[in-house]
Amino acid sequence: MDAIPLGLANDNTPDHPxxxxxxxxxxxxxxxxxxxxxxxxxxxxxxxxxLHSYLGGVSKQLDCPPILAGGVEDHVHLLARFGRTITQAExxxxxxxxxxxxxKERGRDYADFEWQGGYADFGVSKSNLEQVKQxxxxxxxxxxxxxxxxxxxVLLRKHEIEWDEKYV
Numbered sequence: 001m002d003a004i005p006l007g008l009a010n011d012n013t014p015d016h017p018x019x020x021x022x023x024x025x026x027x028x029x030x031x032x033x034x035x036x037x038x039x040x041x042x043x044x045x046x047x048x049x050x051l052h053s054y055l056g057g058v059s060k061q062l063d064c065p066p067i068l069a070g071g072v073e074d075h076v077h078l079l080a081r082f083g084r085t086i087t088q089a090e091x092x093x094x095x096x097x098x099x100x101x102x103x104k105e106r107g108r109d110y111a112d113f114e115w116q117g118g119y120a121d122f123g124v125s126k127s128n129l130e131q132v133k134q135x136x137x138x139x140x141x142x143x144x145x146x147x148x149x150x151x152x153x154v155l156l157r158k159h160e161i162e163w164d165e166k167y168v
Contacts, residue, residue, distance in 0.1 A: 027082040028067070030132050031092065032075060032155070033119035034148060040073035041113055047106055051099060052076065058098045062091055067129065070136040072143045077136045079124065092119050118167060120152060122159050 035041050042048045048071070055078055056066035063083035071077050078095070082088075096115045103110040124132050135142070142151070149168050156163050 023084060025082070025084045026126065028124040028126065028129060028132075029064075029078075029080055029082045029088070029121050030124050030136075031078045031080070031095075031119060031121040032071075032152070033092065033096065034075035034116045036114040036116050038074045038116070038148060041110070042071070042073045042076075044109075047103075048073070051103065054102055055095055055099055058095055059091070062086055062094055064091055068133050068136050070139050072139050072148075075148050077139065079129070079132050079136055088121060092121070120155065120161075122155060 042051065052069035052071065055069045055076060059066045059069075059078060059080050063085060064080045067079040067081065069076065069078045082091070096119075100113060100115060103113045146154075152168055153163075
């Protein structure tokens with residue numbers, strides 16, 4: 001039998017079901033972004049912990065189930081299973097927009113709060129999820145030894161991403 005060009009086969013043949021029954025995805029993303037100018041505005045631990053929880057809730061509403069959120073005074077990390085119906089840029093934009101509004105409602109200390117314009121996110125294999133979870137969970141200890149900027153450089157090198165130093 002001659003080969004049939006892709007897309008021209010009879011859809012009723014047993015080899016070509018007429019529809020795809022489901023779309024499945026298992027993409028894990030490690031996201032990090034900082035406060036504007038990396039100002040340490042998230043010093044209050046109860047507020048910071050509530051923010052991490054809130055970010056997880058927002059991510060879940062965006063169909064990106066959170067695995068863990070964490071961070072320190074000047075930045076956050078979020079590990080999530082990425083949804084199939086949203087782009088990375090939309091996800092980050094909404095996380096920042098909604099959490100920014102939430103923080104401003106926390107009182108005068110956050111009246112001028114803003115997130116930085118950029119972000120960094122990295123794909124994570126299922127086999128590395130535990131390692132990334134530990135990394136996020138130990139942020140306070142980690143940042144006693146390393147700044148956010150140095151941390152970002154290490155992650156960018158590890159993932160072989162080129163960057164402009166003026167944005168680090």
